Amino acid sequence: MHLHKSTQIGLIILFILQIAIFSSCDQYEEFTNDPPEITNLTVPVEVEYGETVQLRIRAFDANDDSLTYIWDVSEGTLVNDTGPEVQWTAPESTEEMVPAKIVTVSVYVRDGSEKDASKTATILVYSKPYRIAEVLSGTYRLVSKSVHGDPVQVTGTLRLTPTTFTQEFQEVLEDEAQSRKQFVTGSYKLVRPFNQNSGTMHWFTHGNPKASVGTYTWDGRFLAIVFPADATQYIYNRADAVPEVVETDDEPIDNNIDVEPEPINLEPIEEDIEPEPIDVDPEPVEEEIEPEPIDDEHVEEPEALNPDPVNADGKPVVITDATFKTEVLEAELPVVLEFEAVWCPFCRQMKPIVESVALEHRNTFIIGKLDIDENRQTMEQYRVKGIPTYIVFRNGAEVSRFAGAMPKQVFVQKILDALK
Numbered sequence: 539m540h541l542h543k544s545t546q547i548g549l550i551i552l553f554i555l556q557i558a559i560f561s562s563c564d565q566y567e568e569f570t571n572d573p574p575e576i577t578n579l580t581v582p583v584e585v586e587y588g589e590t591v592q593l594r595i596r597a598f599d600a601n602d603d604s605l606t607y608i609w610d611v612s613e614g615t616l617v618n619d620t621g622p623e624v625q626w627t628a629p630e631s632t633e634e635m636v637p638a639k640i641v642t643v644s645v646y647v648r649d650g651s652e653k654d655a656s657k658t659a660t661i662l663v664y665s666k667p668y669r670i671a672e673v674l675s676g677t678y679r680l681v682s683k684s685v686h687g688d689p690v691q692v693t694g695t696l697r698l699t700p701t702t703f704t705q706e707f708q709e710v711l712e713d714e715a716q717s718r719k720q721f722v723t724g725s726y727k728l729v730r731p732f733n734q735n736s737g738t739m740h741w742f743t744h745g746n747p748k749a750s751v752g753t754y755t756w757d758g759r760f761l762a763i764v765f766p767a768d769a770t771q772y773i774y775n776r777a778d779a780v781p782e783v784v785e786t787d788d789e790p791i792d793n794n795i796d797v798e799p800e801p802i803n804l805e806p807i808e809e810d811i812e813p814e815p816i817d818v819d820p821e822p823v824e825e826e827i828e829p830e831p832i833d834d835e836h837v838e839e840p841e842a843l844n845p846d847p848v849n850a851d852g853k854p855v856v857i858t859d860a861t862f863k864t865e866v867l868e869a870e871l872p873v874v875l876e877f878e879a880v881w882c883p884f885c886r887q888m889k890p891i892v893e894s895v896a897l898e899h900r901n902t903f904i905i906g907k908l909d910i911d912e913n914r915q916t917m918e919q920y921r922v923k924g925i926p927t928y929i930v931f932r933n934g935a936e937v938s939r940f941a942g943a944m945p946k947q948v949f950v951q952k953i954l955d956a957l958k
Contacts, residue, residue, distance in 0.1 A: 684942030
């Protein structure tokens with residue numbers, strides 16, 4: 539009995555001695571040490587091809603062991619692959635118009651006992667030109683075409699992928715017959731600086747190594763393309779665009795008519811036919827007031843001899859159906875009336891030119907602006923079928939009209955030629 543108890547006591551003492559010896563060695567420290575804990579990994583969600591960024595990681599060790607960091611990125615260049623913060627350059631691309639790709643970032647954190655913790659993240663590497671081209675991709679219907687501001691009767695479509703284009707068009711002849719359909723195919727690329735709404739494109743037609751340079755504006759619905767070299771302008775309407783409904787206080791408007799402008803097909807008005815003025819309520823006549831006697835000694839004649847110009851401020855005048863008769867047909871100076879709309883990209887392109895010309899020629903003629911969405915009566919009366927259209931009035935009669943966006947000097951010359 540005593541021998542059994544002695545044996546048990548001896549085993550207990552031996553076990554305690556083994557624990558004391560084990561706890562004093564490195565193996566015990568490694569066995570009881572916890573791995574490091576990663577608190578934060580900072581990498582960008584997306585970068586452009588060739589862009590250089592910082593990658594950061596934050597970690598701590600409960601036992602205050604020194605930490606070692608090892609980075610591994612599937613593509614690109616690391617300036618240094620160790621440390622809590624490294625510099626990384628995204629892979630380069632020989633072509634700008636390339637799809638995006640995913641890059642994987644892994645980092646390993648090791649403490650003094652060689653225990654590891656790891657973290658993985660991904661970065662989207664993209665091409666800005668390709669991304670914008672993806673947004674612009676789709677099928678567009680040709681709304682209007684003009685050359686040097688003169689409308690061209692043509693129908694057609696434009697199909698864009700992120701790298702290629704297909705243009706189909708068919709001219710409308712004078713006898714209202716149509717020519718054979720023509721197709722133009724090729725590739726294009728965006729040229730910096732640019733964004734989703736505007737920029738420059740280089741168009742490479744198959745069989746022609748020389749690029750045609752064009753500028754574009756896009757509002758999610760209308761794509762306007764201008765080729766300055768030959769003063770050719772196109773307006774396209776995207777086939778899948780959501781129609782915009784313009785609300786006014788007038789009677790309901792048929793959305794099928796107002797959603798988008800019809801192709802420009804201006805029929806010249808015969809010189810011997812003058813549009814009938816639109817009837818409006820006559821302006822109330824102010825009661826005549828007998829002038830007070832004038833003191834001859836203090837008469838200031840400059841005001842009577844040199845009256846203020848009719849268009850003193852030089853700003854474009856907003857014209858409506860109700861004010862058309864008094865502001866245009868009965869105006870003392872000739873009036874250049876612009877038929878426009880807020881959604882028209884060419885109208886926005888012409889806005890600074892129109893404002894500048896209105897100021898510079900304020901003593902020669904007046905420029906008026908008429909919104910076709912809110913003033914259908916005048917637009918239909920003068921058979922305006924595309925915008926921007928400019929009609930020159932003198933003494934209540936139309937003397938000339940022209941349409942489309944154009945350089946300032948061309949715009950001014952067309953007006954002055956009409957007023958000769």
